[in-house]
Amino acid sequence: MKEHQVDFKALKAKVGIDDIAFSLGYQIDRKAGLGRYIELVLPDAVGGRRDTIIVSHIYDKAQQTFFRRNGQRGDVISFIQENAHSFGISGRNNWDIISKVMAKFANQPIEDKAKQTYAQIGSVNKPFDPKLYHTEPILQNLDAAQYIFRQRNIKKETIQAFAPWIHRVKDTRFDSDYFNIGFPYVQPGSDKVEGYEIRGYGSFKRKATGTNSTTAAWIVDLSNGHNPQDIKIVYFAESAYDIMAFYQANKARLQADLDKSVFVSIGGTFSNLQVGSIMDYYANARAVDCFDNDVPGRIYGMRMVGVVEKIPLNIVQTDDAIRVSHNGQKHKLDPQKATLNNLRTFLHFKREYGVEKAPSAFKDWNDVVMNKPSSVILTKSKYEREDNLREKRMGGLKM
Incomplete structure (x- = not known):
């Protein structure tokens, strides 16, 4: 600009x-x-x-x-x-x-020589083309990458732990020196990059053009031998930031099983094939719901169970409930409290599952590490109290 x-x-x-x-x-x-x-x-x-x-x-x-x-x-x-x-x-x-x-x-669009915008390019339904993106390992310039992660309070130690699965990415179609952060999408068991979840300054986020969000995801395997049979836990979240924040906030508690754990971002939209193929690949693992602490996130956790168990579930949100239909039976669940565990009252689980939602005051794990509660406690700050006191004193002097 x-x-x-x-x-x-x-x-x-x-x-x-x-x-x-x-x-x-x-x-x-x-x-x-x-x-x-x-x-x-x-x-x-x-x-x-x-x-x-x-x-x-x-x-x-x-x-x-x-x-x-x-x-x-x-x-x-x-x-x-x-x-x-x-x-x-x-x-x-x-x-x-x-x-x-x-x-x-402010996410001002940066125009290339043909005056194309990201929105125009992203609307073209083409498969992912890695030649359109210049990438480099994040550790090649970690200091620059930290400026983006810092706004989400993702610590350097966390970045380093996930670094092998993070790239610096620049779209070659735009005349810009800026690199964004790219989280490469792969299918389970494959090293072939099939797109990127991209984050930048401020609220800048998007998927690389043609990213495969149907069967691929950001999959971080922290095990030593990368043998799928050795994986015991797969943590699912809606974004790369969220799953990194979950790791950061709970690292001490997770430490004992980190070498048997996989961390996954589905990129904001839930795909049955995406989640199902991952859990088929990690056949001995327990799926853990780290999705957002809101109604859509609760539904994602329930859908995850249906997909992994290969049980057809119809799950819808209404004004007053989450309604689950199975085998002709309808069940009404509390939209503010229900989790996948509520399904146990009418479903038999063949595999193990866990729930790791953010604490109740927070929408997601990234908000936790940023200390940004979604429900603001409307208590007056000491500065506001001083303002009010000053106003009262001034008011008392009026005739």
Whole structure:
């Protein structure tokens, strides 16, 4: 994007200080309260605080400002300027860097010489062509990749554990120097890449053109010999970020069985052939539901059982329930609490299954490691309480 094309006002409506802060490793301090303000803390290596900012207007990115207790304050542009060298982006000057950072986080389309957009290219129904993508191992430039993972609070140690199954990816059809993160899709037992789950700055995500999401997935086999008969557990999640976050949040608890475990991202959409072929390949393994902690995620877990057990289930969501039909019998389940375990009351499981949903306040495991609860506790922050007290005092002086 050329500098004269940048509309900072429009970009500020899409890119918040919180977006930038999360990408730099800041975390919400829930002890300070959640209300009109949130307090974001940048931790250091020993558990202390490198920086603390208080962000206002958390639901209106265009109006967001931040301040520190020393009196410093500013908007998203000044916050990016403070951290201009922390994004792995080069430019002719600071304003050039700021414009590139904001454009990246806002997911502004980057045009190639033919003025094609990702949406136009992605709409062409063609098989995946690896020649369209320049790839390199993520460890070849881990520092640059960390800028993308950092916004999701995925730690360096986690990236390194999954590194053999992660690439840096650049679409050669676009005149851009930017690399995104690519999670290669393969079929179980195969090394042939059949597409990518792609993530970038901000909320940028998509699949590589022609990605096989029907029978392939992101499959991470952490076993030593990669013998499918030795695998005891297969963890399923809806995205690569989610399954990496699950690993990160539970590593100590999972440690004993890591060398017999496989971690899978289905890429957001559930395919019977995708899940079924994976569990057929890992025939001795227990399938574990790490899908999102919402109604669609609960249904995914139940569908997983039906697919693996090869039992036809009709599962639908209604206004007040998850309704499961099997052999002419209909069952009504609580949409807020039901899991695959509820199926045990009317189904016999031949294989073992587990449920590892994110804690109840969180939608998914990535939100857990980011400390971003989906249900905001509407307690006033200390800054909001001070504002209210100040308003009352000022009101008391009125005649």
